[in-house]
Structure formats: C-alpha cells, structure tokens
Amino acid sequence: MSKRVWNPPVAPHESDSVTAWRSVGEKEGSLNFRNLLEREFPAGDTLTEEEQNVSRRNFTKLMGASTALAGLGLAACRRPESYIVPYKKAPEWIIPGKPLFYASAHPQVGGAVPLVVTTYEGRPTKIETNTDHPDGNGTNAFTQASVLDLYSPTRSQKVIKGGQVATKGELKDALAALDLSKTALVFGEDDSPTRNRLAKQFAEKGATLISYEPLSPKSHKRGTTQVIDFAGADRILSLDCDFLGNDTVGNGCEFSRRRQGGNENYDQEGDVDPEKMNRLYQVETQFSLTGGMADHRLRVAPSRVAMVAAEIARSFGIAVGNPPDEEEKAALFPGGSADLFDQWIGACAADLTVAGSGALVVAGSRQTKEVHDLAAAINAKLGAAAVKTVKTDLGQYGSLADLSAKLEGGDVENVILMTPADPVFDADGFAEVFGKAQTTIHWGLRNNATAWACDWHVPAAHYLESWGDARSKRGVYTLIQPMILPLYGGVSELEFLHVLGGGEFAKGDFSPAMGEVKTTFGELTGKSDSETWGEALREGFVADTSYESAETPSVDLVNAQLPAAPSPTALELVFSTDASVYDGRYIENAWLQEAPDPITKLTWDNAAQVSPQTAKDLGLYDKIIKLETKTAEEAHIGEGENARAPMITIEVGNRKLTVPVLIAFGHADNALTLPVGYGQAADDDRAGVNKLDPDAAVVGHVGVNTGFNTYLLRSAETPYFATGVKVSETGETYKVALTQEHHSMYGRALAREISTDDVSGKGDYKAQLEKVKKQGIDSHVPPNISLYDPKGGIWSKSDMAKKTHLSDEVHQWGMAIDLNTCTGCNACLIACQAENNIPVVGKDQVAMGREMHWIRMDRYFASQEYEYSGGHKVKDKEGNKIANPDWVTQNPESIPQPVSCVQCEMAPCETVCPVNATVHTEDGINSMAYNRCIGTRYCANNCPYKARRFNFFDYNKRNPLIKGNLYKGPFGEKQVGEAPHLQRNPNVSVRMRGVMEKCTYCVQRLESAKIKQKQQHKQKVARAGLHSAKVEIDPKKDLRVPTDSIQVACQSACPNGGISFGNLLDEDSQVVRAKGNELDSIKILKGDNYKKIEGSKRNYDLLNYVNTRPRTSYLARVKNPNSKMPDAKFLGQATINIH
C-alpha cells in the first residue's frame, strides 16, 4: 500500500465558481492575512511591551522570593475552615444545588419574548425560551444578555432629587403634589396591558400619554399595528425591513420554518422541497441579517427604496407618479443597464402575482410613510393573507413631537419619563424643550443623561425583579414575574404607576404591582381565583389570547417625490440600530459590547460603513488597504493591537462628526451607515462625546470610551436618513477591535450552498443536493480510513468486526447545525457565554485576538468575480478570465457559520496534550479537565477548526475593563465577589489564567440529565413492588435520557431552530434524522433492530478530508432564486473555499 499524503490545497481552483472572503485584507490578498491563517492565535502569541517587561529572569526572581516566604510561614499548611450555612427557615421549592425554573417574559418592542428563567437559590442565572408559549421560539442576543444587566453594579440604585439622594417617602409626596392634568407620561414602545389600563386612568384625569423610543417611528401606525404571519408568506418582498433582526414585525421563526421547505423536522423525503420553500426579495442599504438570508438582494441607497417600491406598485397598476428615468435605474446596476432594473422589477412583480394571497410586501419601520403606503397598496391588491392588522392601545399614544408641542404651548408642565430610551441623549433638540417643564421625573434602570437632566430620578427594578405583563409578538397575554427582590432597591414600573395613582410602595409581603397585574388578569380572563392565577403563572401566559383585530386602514396614495440621486459628493446616510447596544440602552452590557457585530465583526465601538466602490471614490480604499498590509509605509497593520481604521468627518447640513470608517461589502454605493447608541461618555477627549463627569456618571467601566455619538448628526427632519452628506478625510486613525480575521480557518467548502435552480454547470436541484457531500475537496479525496471502523480496513476479518467499539452504548452525543436557517444573529454566542461562565476580556484584548467566545460566528462574503459556466471559468481568446460586471461582484452573498469545538472523534488536540487534560469521554465528548491543564497551548496549535480559547490573563478575577489592570498582577483591582459574579452558573468551573477552554456540548447539562435519569432505577423498583435485587436494570432502556429532552444552551437560544442536538444512538432523535445513522458501530449495536435512517443529503462534515470525524456536522444552505431575475445564475453557489 502506498503512503497516502494529502496536502490541503493552497491555490484557488479553476472550478470554484465564487470567490470568498471575510475582510478587506483577505480580499486584497494581503500577506498579513496569510500569516493569520497559519497562526494559532492572531497577535496574541507575541508579547506586548508590557508583557516583555516581565522577563523570565524577573519572574524566576519573584517566584524564588515568594516560595522562600511561603516556606517561612508554614501556617498555611492547615486547611482553612469553611462553613456551610443553611437557611433558617427552608423556603418553599428551593432544593440546594438544583435549579428552579420560572416562566416570565422580556418586554420588547414588537412583542415580549416569553421565557423560562433558571434560578439557583434565588439567583437568576440563565434565560431560556418558554417552548410552551405560542411565540416561544428562541431568544435574541439582547434577551440572553439581559440577565447580566440585572447584576450590573452601575445600575441606578438611589432615588435622586436634584443630584442629591432622596427617600421614597419624599418621592411619594412629590408624586402626590403633581397636577395630573398638566402631566405627560412617556412610556416605551413595548406593550403592557396593565400599564395601558393604569395609563387610561391617568388619561381620564387629564394626563397626556406619550410613547417614545428613538428607533420605532409612530407616524404610520394610526392606532393599529401590523402583525405578519410569515407561515403563510410564499413570496416576500422586504423593503428595508430587517424582520429577522432588529425590526420585529411578526414571528421571524415562521420564516425560517418555511425556509426548510417542509423539512423542518428532517423527516421529509427529498429534503428541502423547493415548492414549499419561501422566497425573499430584499431591498436594503447595508447588509442586515435578513438581507443575508435573502434569495435576491438589491442594494440601494435609502431614498431609492421608495423608487423600487413605486416601480413594483406601478407594475400592479397602482397609480404612482414620478417614474424614474433610465439613468436612475441604471445607477442601481453599476456596470449594467436600465434593462436590468426593469427585469428585476418585472420578474419580482410577476412572482408576487403568481403567489397571489401568498405574497407579502413588508416595509421597514424606519422607512417613510410613502413606502409603507405603497407596501399596503400592493398587499391590498394581492390580497396578501399574511398581513394582519390589529388594534393596540399603544398606537393611540402621542409622539415625542406632540409632547414638545404641548410643552411649548404650556399644556403640559410636568413630565414623567418611563421610556427605556434616553431622550435627552438620543432625541435631537429635546433637551431644550425639556427645560421648559416644571417638574421632571425619570424612572429608569440607568443613571443616563436623561436621569441627570431630570429633577427626580427613580431607580427601576429590572424585569427579572418585577411583576408585570406584556403582549408577545402575536399578542398573547404573557405574565412577567420576579425571581428575586430588587437587588438595588428598584421600583417596578407598575409599582411606580400605582404610587402615582395614590397607592403605597411595596413593603414586605405587600406587592402593589402584583395586585395591579392580578386585576388586569381578572378582567381579561373573567376569573380571579388563585388556581387560575397560579396556573397562568406557571405557564407564563394565558392561552387563546391575542390582539383584537382591526380593519386594515385604507391607503391614500401620494406621489412619492424622489430626492436627487446620491453621488460621492452628496452621499446618503442611514442611522441604523446597533446589534450590540440597540439604541444605546445596552451600553453597559459587557457581553453585548464584546459580541462582534454580525456583519462588520466590530466589537466595543461603532463605525461608519461604506461600500468598497464609495470608499474608492472617496479615496479611502487604498488607505484602508495600506492599514491592512504589513509592508505598507504606515507601520500600522490590520491586526492585533495595531489595528486601525481611518477617521472621516461627516457633514450633514451644519452638523459635523468625526468617526472611524469601515469597508462594508454589499453596502449600497454612495451611502453611509451609522449605527447609533454609542459615545455616551468618554474620558479620553474624543470628539463629539461628552466628557465623563464622575459626579454624574452616565456610564461605568463598560460603556465609557466606546464609540461615537452618531445621534449628533440626527435631526428631527432626518431621523433615519439624511441626504446631501459630505465626507472628508481627517488623516487620523482610530483603534478598532475587529474579530473577522481572528481564528481564521482555511480549507475548501467550509460553508456550503446549493440552489434550487439549475445554475450554470452544477445541475438541477436534485443533482446539487446529491453532490453536497462531494463539494470542494471531498469530491476527490479517497474515503477516510478508520481504525475503529469494524467492517472496514484491517479488522474486517477478525473478531473485532463484531464489536461496536463504543465505550458507551447508551449515549453518544452529536450535533447538526443547519446553515439554511442560521442568520448569524449572535443569540447562541451570548447564550453560551451565560451558560458557561465565559469571561469578557475588553477591547484591547479582543484587538489582540484573545476573545474567549466558545462559538465563533464566521461570516463569509462570496460573489462570482469571473464569468463561469459548465464547471469552469469562461476564458476569452487570449485565455484570460472574463470579469463579471460590478453589479454582480459588488453585491456578494453573505453566509454565516457558527463554529465551536466540533468534538472530533479522532481529535488532533488530544494526542498532543502532554498532561491528558483534554481527553474523550465515553459518550463522545472531547472534554476539558481545566484543573489539569498547564497551558502549553499545543492543543490549540493542532486544532484545524481553531475552536480553542486560551486564558491569557485571569479575566474572571482581574477586571479587564480597567485600563492596564491585567498587567498589574497581584496589585490589580480584583472583581471577585462583585454583583456580576452572582450570575455565574454554579455547575461550570470558572477558569483561571493559563487554562485552555472550549465548547464541551454543555457537558454539565448532559451529566445532570443522565443523573436525573438514574432516579428511574428507584422508581422501577417501586413500580415492580419487588426487592431491588430482583429488578433488572437495562441501561439502554432504563437509563437512556428520553429522546431530545436535553437542549444545549446554543440550541435553546436559537430563534430559528437551526441547531439539532441529541443522542446518535436514539433513532427517534432529530439529530439522527438530520445526520443519518449509517455508522457500522450503530449497525452492530442495533443488530436485527437496526433501522436505517439516511439523514439529510445536505449534511456534511467540516474539513472532512483531515479525517477528524467531527460530531458536529453542518447542513448546506439552500437558495431559492427566481430564474427570471437578472442575478439568478450568480446565486446559490456561495460555497466557501479559503485558500
């Protein structure tokens, strides 16, 4: 037998139809990126200056001295006494060491997220979705991270009057003295029936009701709201609506379910059925999560969304004036002609027409009234069944503009602000109007700018400390119950309103907020007995409740006036919701701050985004390339602590702001995107950000010096878009912590994609489906040989072939991640952080590539750079490849891929560990014994998936957010015993410095499930009524954990059901249906009972050719393009090859 030598490919292959990249550096082939690919940790493995100061010699000296001292004081030999302190009086339900679960909900704009909260001895530690709830489909990153906010030490803790601490009694007197008829109440945009009921009582006394949040406009609501039922939508045209991201208009999970074409449970013959699959057309400016999932994506400047909407409406015979001229049409397809635009519109409209009532047009909430009207008109024309108009109380409330007018007019003298927003910071010009009010009271979680601007500030209780109620996305009445008494003496929203109405504050067993919720509950259900109430509390919701439906308001169309087309000298600007801080309210949440933005992969900051073409037009592109390249004249390199982004000055009218800029692939040309919410305070003299005032601090260690205040550019006239924006270079640069090149993998067909259409040379859908497993290098590598494969190889004739070779025949764990539904939203990443006690490391450490997230959310871009046909690139007569026009190459697909440890059966990390700290468990997990790890990092070096993370410092003990703290060693500030430590999961070790860590499939959940199952032993004996020695226990029957009863943290958090996890030996489990069960071991184990399950054809192993036999596999993404669209043949081929 000849020796098999297999080298991974190093050069792009001619048969790759698309070019894939992650960052500008990678796209431009900088040398630097090659270095990153070949390295274990980016930059992190080189010592910084501070680290070099601690030389080996110094270290030895110190160690010698401390050992000598330790030897002198032998007193340390005796074990320190530790104590067990039981309760005085056992609280009901609490079993020490066991979690207790409560149903609750996280109030949010667009519908509360129903939850089950895990508590340990009264501490909420983890948030899961309430799967019994009709809207209980996973959670988003904000909800997952909200548990950290509960413990935030910078939360507001005192009633403050004019900057001085006051008492609740004084507050009560002040509230009683208010003239309600001259008072305005400003709420958030989340819906709460009890709050609405109480607000109505105040309105009857003459109070003005306002609702305000900076990112949810009210203008087109008219007292009703649309709830979209994506289950019934076959063809969707989204006009700048990020409904899978931050623009909730319905349950996005239904979209993902339809994405699976009837195969959401992996039990359908023929896998994803294109006939049952939905199709999404997305028209947007910057890449959103929804845009990443779209089948056809048109990138347009914000003002052009209306143009596209109007053109579509026109093709349905709806009279809309001002048709665009040829030039404007052609501008959307650079390098193409106006015909392409007509083709796009024509094919899209035809597709919507065919779908009829299954068609849906959704407009983004930040879009203009015209666009909403156009969308409504098209929906009416098509009879779109997915759109449901419902009545909400919230829609009746006034807007902030109404409040300003009333304040100016003197109708309102007192303002009570209860909105989670920060209007003094985020609403342009509000601070001045606000000064006219006599008494201002702010109720909120943080001492933000608004809090300090008000006469009174009342600390709010976190929703995990409060009684309340809410409506979920579809309007189901959902209860919110407290898990813990307010940690910092906060007052819940309903309690505050109760006191405002003349009631008392909570004291002892008396909870006014619960009383108010019970009253609403009684009115709603008609029952007020404790049994019904108790049951509703246990379930977390009242079944069969929903919004009251309303007439769809008729649309009176106005002619959409199109502003002049943007150009490099007059750009358009979009203010976008930030994926980390939302509108700025989560600025103090370290988990969210450190989670890389799903698209830009930026942490701890915001930055302007421009398309590569616009960057070139502005003369920025070459500058950025220089910063990315090691050999450039400027010494900065695009990695590590030296990573820099150039600063630009943006001018909107007479407003100016200097911010860093990033290249954003797939962004519309001649437009800028600015995420909002950052830059609330700084102590480093950055332009446009308020200086941090230590006596009236608006942020703590987490939020200080993060980003730039882009609200400064936002005026009441241009709340979401601005036109005529000018950009100039400053020549300065700004340090950014980007993670996109960290832990980069290489190999072929990492993420795989197929198309339901017959794309050039790749065969029809069925043929493509068959070939998923053979994509990339897997098409021509010889099959892997396994020593453990009993029927193959050298064991075939021996007795070994009869053995299963499984160390555990009861459980073997496996996972399948479906790229068809993964949007890259980061919910899993934060859920993992919460479950597994993963520390935050701070911006400087992230810049060095030392982030600790166990799940790395890879995000690739891919586009067809060269003409391609019949499996090869087309060449002209001279033999040169033919480049595709710009409108193709500049509009790449984006494909996210979460990668954590894949639990290789033949794990390369295990063989190199000198101390056996990482070894396999019997049930197939590549486990980590943290206490055994000595930190050689050999394992990380040998991991082809780069899934291991190393604790370069004691991030848990030393607060990494204080500048230089990590380098002070024992003299640094410790954070042990601080409130955030109460969030820690008691079932997972908190790792210290010098320890390697990684995903272990939530082994703590698996072990506790197995242990719980062992109680079946006793129960079986009891049921049999026999002596225990007479009762047989068969582990495979009695001790196997019930099918799919375990959910790992990432799986449970996923709002799109993209992760399947379970026992590979259990034929009924979903993961087996996804992956199949064709292993010889399973065949031998099951014997005659073996039932073949083929599994999804889209299932493939990442880096299959290195023969690590991973337990986590991936399912290829399916694109469902419309063959009549101009870009159809370029889609569905985003199989990622990184060379």
Place this chain on the structure above:
Amino acid sequence: MANFFPRWANLMPLKIAVCLGAVGAGVVAGITYYATPKAQRVGYQPTQPIHYDHNLHANQLGMDCRYCHSFVEHSGHANVPTANTCWNCHSSIKKGSPKLAGLRAAMAVDENHAPLQDADGNAVEGKPIKWVRVHKSPDYVYFNHSAHLNRGISCQSCHGDVHKMEKVYQAESHSMGWCLDCHRNPEEHVRPLEEVYNLDYDPAEYLEENDVRDLDNNRITEPEEFGKFLVAHWGIQPKESCATCHR
C-alpha cells in the same frame, strides 16, 4: 607541601552522598505519605457551633439520614438541615438546654421559646447556624450525591460510620485515586437500594436473611459474588472520564 586533606577525608564524598541520598529519600517518603489527602484530611474533626451528636440521633434514636439531609436523593448536594428542621423536635424537646443555645439564636427565641425582641420591641431576625464543613471537595469537582445513592452506594462508603460518631470527622481520604478505586471496583460497595441508608448493613447477614438468586437460580451466599451480581444485574458502569466529575 604536606597533605592538605587528612586520610579520613577520602571517604567524605561517599559519606556525604549517602547522607544526602538518605535525607532525599526521607523527604520523598515524608511527602509521599504526609502531603496526601489520606494523611492531611482523614481524621479532620472540627468543633461545630452546636454539639450535634450523630450517635445519639442516628444510632440510638434511629433517625434516618434523610430526615435532616432531606434532598440527598434529589440533588447533587447533601443539604445540611435548616434550623427549622431541628426545631420540629426541639421546640418541645430539651427546652432550655444550654447545648441548644445556637439553635435558639437561629430561631430568634429565648430560653422559654418566646420570640426575641430588641430594645424597641421589634422582632429580632435570627442568624443562620454556621456549621463547619468537614468534607470538602475542590471547586472543580462536581460530585453528585443523588447519582450514587440512587444506584446502591451507601453514605457509609464515603463517610464511614457517621451514626457512631459523637463528633463528626472525615473517615475516608476523598482523593481522586480513592474515588477511582471504587469506580473501577463498584462491586465492593454496591448494596440493595433498601439498605443504602442502613448504616449497620452487613452483606453476609443480609444474604442469610434474604433469598437472593442469580440468573441461573442459584442462591447467592458470598458477599463478593453478591456485589458482582448487582453490578451486572443493574448495568452499573461507573465512568472514569474526566468530565464525569470535572466540568
């Protein structure tokens, strides 16, 4: 020049080497014995805030372990009883005893069991009893009581004859090697589920009294054989991988 070193100095290097070797061996032997959990932990017998006598309660009065350690079958932790568990009996038994002063302080009552009041006449909050931990495993060990008790491993196997201890001490080393000894040979410790909390259990006696038969219907008489039978009959496969206890 005369010889600088006297003749007896010739053997000096050898003597020094031998001595150093002996000292070295002594140090190694000393550390091997004394620096292990077996020497360091076994016998640890701290003084508790209340002199609770297991011999009196569990042995003489015959109370079940689970009366106080009530969640031991359900949770990973074997809970220490809350003060009100003690108070169930001691609100009427040994009223006013000086030995129960700590308990009364926790329940916030005086010697006549009247609620304590401060100077202003407000009720005083009791302070929980701070029991001194006897058996302590490191933070990175996730030992689970319920997993063992529900599969026929008795309290006695790890904690010794607690029911005969007037003042509780650590009876076993609880080192990782000691854990693995049992995980590799569970038959030495497995007993019928009914006998898990019976600390006077004697397998030989048990087999005499009970007719236990193996799969071939032969009566089992030897304790070793009985252990092996139970392990096989109940499918007991103790795990030895790290993640079983370290996460």
